[in-house]
Amino acid sequence: MKKLLLSIVCLGIIIGTFAQKTDKKLQRQVHELLQGFNGQVGVYVKNLKNGKVVAINEDSIFPTASMVKVPILTGVMDKVNKGELDLHQNLTYRDSLLYAGVDILGSFKDTEKIELGKVVMLMLVMSDNTASLWLQSLAGTGKRINAIMDSLGFQSTRVNSRTPGREANRAQYGWGQTTPREMATLMEKIVKGEIINKERSAQMLRLLGRNYWDEYAISQIPSDVFVASKGGAVDESRSEVLFVNGHGARYVFCINTKNIKDQSWDAKSNEAWELTRKLSKLLWDHFSN
Template sequence: MKKIFLAFCILGTVLTGYAQKTDKRLQAQVTALLNGFNGDVGVYVHDLQKNRVIAVNADSVFPTASMVKMQILTGIMDKINRNELDYHQKIVYKDSLLYAGEDILGSFKNNEKIELGKVIMLMLTTSDNTASLWLQSLAGTGTRINELMDSLGLKVTRVNSRTAGREPNRLQYGWGQTSPREMVALMEMIVNNKVISDSVSQKMLRLLGRNFWDEHAISQIPSDVFVASKNGAVDASRSEVLFVNGKKTRYIFCICTKNNKDKSWDRSNEAWVLTEKLSKLLWEYYN
């Protein structure tokens, strides 16, 4: 009960702004940066050192795309914590699990064995969709994962795909949905060891620190700084959440976009360029 109470204290602070003040100078800079974006954009930033925040459309609901894998991670780690699964157990891949694409796991042969922890690594590090959907099922489906999100006080962060009763939401938002404020809240609870247990939260943070997709927000952070992150992208939505643990500063930020006019997949995509500019602005401001 103490763990749950502390988690809700952290969440209440993040979601209500209690005991937090807006960094007005940075707020003006971020607002100016976002101005003119051809789509809908939301940002939430929490400076953990000074307990200052920035919020622009922070409570609007956006597609998670692959950021949903943080929610799935929570579900699978809950199963491991309950001893219903073991991190190092071997599980058997079946052709029926294939989600068409360029995933590593999808190249496995039918009945090939793989360690559960490696499937988790593929989900987070390479954003492997076949691995992610397999883990979503093993976690108890989106229904159980959504119960966990609700227990953490997250009201709009949900898994939609392959989840009973969520079809209208899937049609609107895709695989999952969240808000910038709630995505930061989830990351902050992990950082503060308030998801499931201290040891589980610490394991989750280490796993989130191994992102192969490091060419956007992460690219603006010096390579000797620890970053835990998850990003997501579909044609008209690009989003990213980062915890940055620098020598002089610690902060978490999330940028979400939707209804993007630019649906290209090269480095010059408008949303990705904006994400890089925001990350650079924050790093330089705090340092």
């Protein structure tokens, strides 16, 4: 029965995909923008007002880097909805949870208390990796999160790190993997209240609307417009997914890159981040006019 239901869900996604209309003018503009990029890139854009899309390498698999935190959030909120976790419950931080880096949570002293909701905030707002790996475990591990992604019809979006059986995928893609279409569609489902239920989706959307890392795609969108987003970056890959709503515009988009030549970390000059800004400006100018 479960296999039959999953087949029906996947068939619905496929049928919906073929039914979507391409925004031909915007497709040409985005295609031209991507020319000459030193690396592999995929883009998926959907106008939520009329359903038209732009899709380039939309089903190719890319590393998520920190975008994997959206599936992790989904796993956490599913536990919250079932009463197995409470966003206001106190957790005890232990030194064994530390993921070396510059995270805020990693600076805590052993045995300090922190609310679950604040750990979630750190994962999404600051992209705190210590918080994220703790939450991945609390959500039931990558195996359970992957099962949830599978139940939603996402065949490529997976947690790889600390997930038995996915060692080869981790070696290739890192912490997680996805496609531009699937990550953008996950964001769209959150917007539409289709992840878990409307209440939990609304909580997720508010949490995703507080991103500290706003120098890339978000920087090209007026500050009085609502944006929910999550980015991800490692040396060879920079990616970002956004929902944008305001000034007559309502759309989602995801840009993924991999095998990039410019692996610098200068926010102003890195080629992939500069491409992300240019794409975001192109889309905003297109949808808000």
